[in-house]
Amino acid sequence: MTNPQLFGIDSSASMLTRFQKDLLDYFCKTSFVLGHLNRETKKVSMLGSCFLVKNGTIVTSTHVVGNYTSDLVVIFPKILEINTYQDTSDTDCQLVNAEVISQNPFSDIAILKADLNYSGNIIPLGSFDDANVLETLWIFGFPHCVEGRNVFTAQQAELGAKILLTSNSIKSKYGVINIQSRPGQSGSIVFSPTKNKIVGMLIGAYAINSGISLGGINPRELNQTTQCISAEYISEMLE
């Protein structure tokens, strides 16, 4: 005979798993690599991560875009289901043109127009106001894409602190997440599974200039102090 109580627990556990799986699949479909197309060589340099915030509109960091004013492209997702093996030797890609329509250089946010649409509900933007310190957050992006590796990666980390950072006298809200980040992750989604909202976007790590560069790496960036801008600043740019 089945214990109804245990049956109930098993059932809710599998529901949760299914819900998580749907969410992860959603992020597979709505997270992208932003690149720059060299029209002569027809090669794409991958610049960083970006994600869909509404149909036809994506967001990333201004430093990911850099000083490119043309030939920006979004690389269409290679997998549409989280547990699919991603073939790292497959260098073919489908491109969608993108164009910068707005930037907030103080909060390091760039909004781009791109012909990308998602047929279901798009996960809303929130703020680090919605998240609690020590809450587990999910991070979705493309670590190492700037080095030529296009692998959609899901991570989780706790919110370690909420901070205000100043850029040229303007203060903005940031969340510090307890994880080490690598090149390519700028522009990654930071999602709160408990609030079901995108609460931030990964920008970089706290690192003062050490004056030393080891293969292009500042040794002081190798820490677990990843800084993410609060998503409310993305929302205000979409108004």
Added chain:
Amino acid sequence: MLSQEFSDVISQLPKFQQRLVTELLQGKDDCLPAAELYFFASGPDNMQTFGGEPFIGKDLKEAKKALWPNFLKELTKLICEDPEYAENREELFKEAGVLKTIIISQVSALMGNKFGLPAACIAPAIVIVVCTAIKLGKNTYCSTYAV
């Protein structure tokens, strides 16, 4: 408190840029340094970023710093009715010679094209320079800053 003439110009910006410009101008007698702050802004200090072309962050900051004097010089020529911009005057101002009727989107497009910068990103710095000229009075601004 911003004057009505300032508000007429600032209201041409999207709301988030209006907020940033207002914060930058808060409590400042001299507006021009705020335009520089906007022009050079590139995220907080002590941030190791993880995207873009290698080292582009540092290059971008340096490139923008190098561009600023020329950018300001060109914008001042436009504000001060230099003959170089005579042909564009009708598309840049709703009312010829009246600074508060400047059409920021048109000026940004023209300057962006000239300096290879996205128009939407330089509009706030342009607004602050125009506000400086409005505050000082066009004649005083032009006699002080036009070369």
